[in-house]
Amino acid sequence: MTESPATENLPDLPEVLAEIRDDFLALGEKDRLQLLLEFSRELPELPARYENAPGLLERVEECQSPVRAFAEVDDAGLVxxxxxxxxxxxxxxxxxxILAQGLDGLTPQQVLDVPDDYPTSLGLTHAVSPLRLRGMSGILGRAKRQVREQLAGA
Incomplete structure (x- = not known):
């Protein structure tokens, strides 16, 4: 059984995240996994200020692999x-x-409004393990918490 929910029943998302979701849902399961692998080759490089200080990025414990992430609200108020x-x-x-590209340049409120279940909306629940999906949810959850913390400290 192929998983392909109708996009009109899905929540509103910022444009880039919606396009990514729609790209995944337009494909069959095997091709979705291939698209995910393509995204893996497109992870943006860290800015120099983080490259030399990896401890500034928080470990995402939900991920099996050593993933570190940090959501930053810049001086212009963009994430x-x-x-x-x-x-x-x-x-x-x-x-x-996916998240680095999809959240980039959003306002803090747009990031906070991204549904927590966004990872499952990509149609990968049969192609990857629940543990891996939980890892992506962990990255998103960290980003939201870090944005909230920065807003509270501003």
């Missing part, structure tokens, strides 16, 4: 998610890449 994930963990790296 950027920075993440690292090993190349030998392409599924996890793909999820980190």
């Amino acid at each position: 950027h998610l920075y993440a690292t994930a090993p190349a030998e963990a392409p599924t996890t790296r793909g999820f980190a890449s």
